[in-house]
Amino acid sequence: MSDTTMTVTSTARVPTLHASRYLQQLCKHWGHNLAVEFTETNGTVTFPRNARGADWPGDATLLLNAHEDGLECRLTASSAGQLAALKEAVSRHLDRFAFREAPLSFDWREP
Numbered sequence: 001m002s003d004t005t006m007t008v009t010s011t012a013r014v015p016t017l018h019a020s021r022y023l024q025q026l027c028k029h030w031g032h033n034l035a036v037e038f039t040e041t042n043g044t045v046t047f048p049r050n051a052r053g054a055d056w057p058g059d060a061t062l063l064l065n066a067h068e069d070g071l072e073c074r075l076t077a078s079s080a081g082q083l084a085a086l087k088e089a090v091s092r093h094l095d096r097f098a099f100r101e102a103p104l105s106f107d108w109r110e111p
Contacts, residue, residue, distance in 0.1 A: 006079060008082075018098065021097075023042075030093075045062040047061070073090055
């Protein structure tokens with residue numbers, strides 16, 4: 001049995017004129033329970049392998065980049081199931097913060 005962890009990624013570019021605002025709101029919200037670093041234009045959120053009782057094989061990371069015309073979200077996870085769960089969580093939370101323009105358009109793409 002291998003001791004290496006599989007890595008899967010997915011990226012979405014979410015059209016919005018409020019990317020920096022949503023990036024900061026999401027990072028502040030998750031910063032209460034997760035390891036988070038952010039500025040007005042970039043953010044990193046680390047989801048531990050056992051977040052909220054999930055049985056994931058490793059940590060996952062969300063990288064956020066605010067642009068004038070949208071928010072770039074890049075998830076890196078240790079399993080396809082973890083990736084799917086986190087794509088849903090990111091989409092749900094950002095839609096909540098963007099209630100005035102929700103639902104936002106998430107076109108998740110795997111490389």
